[in-house]
Amino acid sequence: MLCNDLSALLRVVRTAEHQPSPESLNQVVQAALTFRDNSMHYLMYRDWRGYERLALALIAAIEANSDSKDLLHQFNCFLELLYGHVKMRAVLKDTLPSPGEEQVEE
Numbered sequence: 001m002l003c004n005d006l007s008a009l010l011r012v013v014r015t016a017e018h019q020p021s022p023e024s025l026n027q028v029v030q031a032a033l034t035f036r037d038n039s040m041h042y043l044m045y046r047d048w049r050g051y052e053r054l055a056l057a058l059i060a061a062i063e064a065n066s067d068s069k070d071l072l073h074q075f076n077c078f079l080e081l082l083y084g085h086v087k088m089r090a091v092l093k094d095t096l097p098s099p100g101e102e103q104v105e106e
Contacts, residue, residue, distance in 0.1 A: 005039040006083045013079060017072045025062045028072070032059060047082060054078050 012031040016024040032055040040051060054075045061068040 002039055002042040002086055003083070005035055006079060006086060009035050010076070010079050010083060013072060013076045017069075017076055020069070020072070025068065029059050029062055032075075043082070043086070047085075050078060051082070 009031050012024075012027050016028045036052070036055060040048060043051065054071070058068060058071040058075050060066075061071050
């Protein structure tokens, strides 16, 4: 679920970065807030601060009709990195023993 939500957010941000329009920027604001309110709690706690810092700066710039090009790029880069880390964790989840479960060597 987290991978899907991050991927969807990335698509919205990339669209706005390549084709900035009031509509696409508004979609970024809505998608960033929706992610924060719903899926962000699945992230590792240490990732919350970075997400909130970048998302809130971008949202403030968009709502103030400021130039948001650099912030969109920074947010896109952050989300790409975060998405890569989440995917690695998801892959490892199935290969590592659960807490309290011993790995048996054959």
